[in-house]
């Protein structure tokens with residue numbers, strides 16, 4: 001196994017030249033392979049945070065490629081790290097139609113999630129007990145070594161507390177790949193964890209459509225239930241001028257036969273005061289490039305790279321589908337196929353989609369992208385929803401699985417995001433708002449029901465011990481590292 005990066009290696013890396021011209025390579029080395037062999041430019045280690053189905057799938061796939069990257073699994077539950085270290089089974093397993101493949105060679109570390117409230121760490125664990133860990137006093141299994149490449153696979157509501165635990169190990173040349181459902185995670189991370197664009201790591205986004213689910217009582221095995229892809233893209237860093245994903249045509253560009261300069265106008269955004277778009281090209285960080293290349297050369301992931309505008313539009317398409325299937329399956333307590341062939345549910349779906357389409361087509365970040373109106377037309381979105389519901393008709397949606405298990409849902413990042421962006425535009429999304437509240441209400445009901453098993457009385461003399469069933473805590477994150485209960489096709 002490759003040695004770990006030495007502490008402080010990132011500082012040395014910062015000074016190292018990372019851009020080398022092909023002339024330089026040709027002058028001094030026989031070929032590019034020799035160049036990289038004699039002058040390795042990167043820390044190859046990849047850290048994976050959040051070991052549910054997606055995290056395990058990526059970790060398993062990475063160790064299957066030739067010359068695999070050293071891979072560290074970051075566990076945030078003591079019991080899993082103890083289980084892993086207990087000996088015989090230090091392997092991740094993937095079950096497919098062709099059998100079970102076990103892979104080994106992982107390093108593991110313990111990270112203690114920092115529970116957050118109102119934008120700050122509370123110094124408590126999720127169960128309310130005091131956090132003993134700190135950046136100076138490490139707990140057993142913890143590390144302070146710098147992280148160059150991090151893949152975050154936790155559920156969306158847990159990203160902030162999970163990243164809080166490793167933020168001091170990330171530097172401005174690190175890259176973080178976010179694999180979450182929904183929208184708005186990166187904005188939250190910028191606001192709460194890395195507010196300064198000058199020292200912020202590079203970011204990448206990934207959209208997963210592989211279908212996976214866990215296996216009861218085995219946290220290190222997953223079943224690959226449906227083949228999909230992972231769409232990847234780098235986010236232009238703000239410090240290098242990146243922001244809007246698409247640049248308008250040059251101001252001095254004159255189409256044939258026109259004498260006036262062309263001002264970019266998009267039917268969805270005729271507002272001439274809207275901020276100008278930024279350049280669509282940007283400089284990649286070295287770890288950015290390394291992580292993207294490594295994932296692209298991992299066949300099991302079926303990963304493809306996309307430009308920022310394409311990736312954003314794909315995220316929004318997935319969002320529209322999730323905005324309909326996820327909350328409706330929760331309210332109906334039924335599989336994805338239940339929304340099909342039902343006149344009444346089609347009416348609800350159309351109301352939802354008309355709000356979603358309006359908000360998306362008005363987004364300022366899409367203003368310079370051609371054909372946004374057609375791509376996010378309510379009729380086209382409806383065909384997408386029906387297609388996904390049909391292909392996954394026997395699945396339990398991830399949101400229904402969360403509600404049934406008493407976990408926090410991703411609704412704030414799905415319908416909640418549409419409501420929020422609608423408010424900014426003066427569009428009231430009442431149907432989305434109602435579903436947002438209904439799902440939260442239903443989740444609260446389930447959590448209360450599960451919590452009712454806990455007796456609030458202590459032992460009484462002469463009555464013997466009181467049997468306490470497992471309850472959920474106010475923040476049910478304790479279950480999040482485990483597996484989803486039903487087949488999840490994201």
Ligand SMILES: CC(C)(CO)[C@@H](O)C(=O)[O-]
Pocket residue numbers: 321322325326336388392395396397398399488489490
């Ligand atoms: C599309 C979807 C609803 C299908 O199961 C999936 O994204 C999910 O479960 O969240």
